[in-house]
Amino acid sequence: MNSIPRLRDPAAAPRLLLAVCIVALLWPGFSLTEFDPAALFDERGRATIVKFVGTFFPLETSPDFLGLVLKSTFETLAIATAGMAFAILIGWPLALVVTRSLSISRIGPGPGLMPGRLVRMPARFALMFFRSIPEIVWALLFVRAVGLGPAAGVLAIGVTYGGMLGKVYSEILESNDTRPATALLEAGGGRIAAFCYGMWPVALPELVSYSVYRWECAVRASVIMGFVGAGGLGLQMELSMRMLNGGEVSTILLTFLLLVVLADGVSALLRKVTG
């Protein structure tokens, strides 16, 4: 009988405790936001939803409008792509700085440990700062600097997404196998070389798929950019909504769906190529 307690999984009790903690944390969240799924299905709620969705049909399919949507789609793609390019320019260098596995001084630890930390901290803070401020606020700021137009949207996406990319790139690098890069650092290799030879080939598919997903988010974010006159689908959406033209709105939403499908396909293709 004595051997039975020792055969019990020692991880069971902590797991149970964790589960209880999660529920205890979620409960106030739901009650605070007055989350009540039943309201979705009661008589009045259902009628309102049906009426609202009804205004979205039929889709607007006049050639004039479709031409406008096509032109706006290209504008949106241009804003999202340029914004992502800018974001990568901001995110990559910061990601390389904050990634602890690429630190040479951590081995041992050796000389330069404190200076290294002193550089990493502000870099990490910069990433947090960039992404903590919503892109619409950045957009309003840049509108004052560069005037109304797509440029403000590109800058706003670049800064916010740069913060997100830097953080997630660094986390992707840390969560993959870091031994190749560490071994190169231990053989006297530099930070950039250790990254290029030891981390890039390991993490490439994940980095690519996250970047494409972010590009997809940037396409959607351009809706918000419509508010600052950045052009593209966002501006069209804004106009259609203001004129309460549900048919036009749903045509634009369908375009977004197609763009997401496209992004998904591109991501799958790139993963296959890099895999």
Added chain:
Amino acid sequence: MDARLSVKFNKVSLEYPNGVRAVRRLDCEIRKGERVAIIGPSGAGKTSLLRILATALRPSSGTIGVLDTDPWRLDRGNLRRLRSRIGMVHQAPPIPPRQRVVTAVLAGRLGQWPAWRSLASLVYPMDIAGAERMLARMEIADKLFERCDQLSGGQLQRVGVARVLYQRPDLILTDEPVSAVDPALSDRVVGELNREAIERGVTLVASLHAVDLALHRFPRVIGVRAGEIVFDLPPVRVSDGMLAELYASESRTVPTQDNQTLETVPAGVRRRPMFS
């Protein structure tokens, strides 16, 4: 430090953060050009010892000298230069699966190449002939442009050895470099490492799982158990009793290639000729 020494340990201890004491007050000297095999049961501290030598781990106490300097008193630049002169063959080759063999071998010189050259070599390999030569010594020259995930465990391990040969270090460290290589080839790989050390007059320190390889190929054998040196002798003076005691905690037999019983020939005839 004595200029003829390649390695000097002075009362070196290593304690991991979890409290495990991997190395206990170890004293040891290895002269330039010496070829030393380290043997002992798993968990004896062989890898920790090699990682201290590679300046990848800093001893908790005691001092070390590697290639005429105390690595932990160097500044950043000099420590990097020292590390580029030390080559480590890891037991599990730390090579990204998607990397091509040629790139993995050329990565051996990253510590010596300027950054622009390292980056340019990713666009077009800078020294294909050099990589091919080292792979030929490991008998896998035909794999030059294959991806590392296409190789078997033993082939990958030999790519790891080729990388260190390409690095041309002044101190070669190998951590069970042939654990996944079949016996006939192991002999060849360990032979090539020895040949490299002899031809260039550099030091070779190898931890080996197979005791027969250690006894046949190395003029000096160090037995390690529980973080301490049990014996440090030329192979002819290593007795069967010593070996049995060294591995007593692990198994009843002494580990060899293919688990063949160790030839119990009279002392003095144990060493085979270097290059047979």
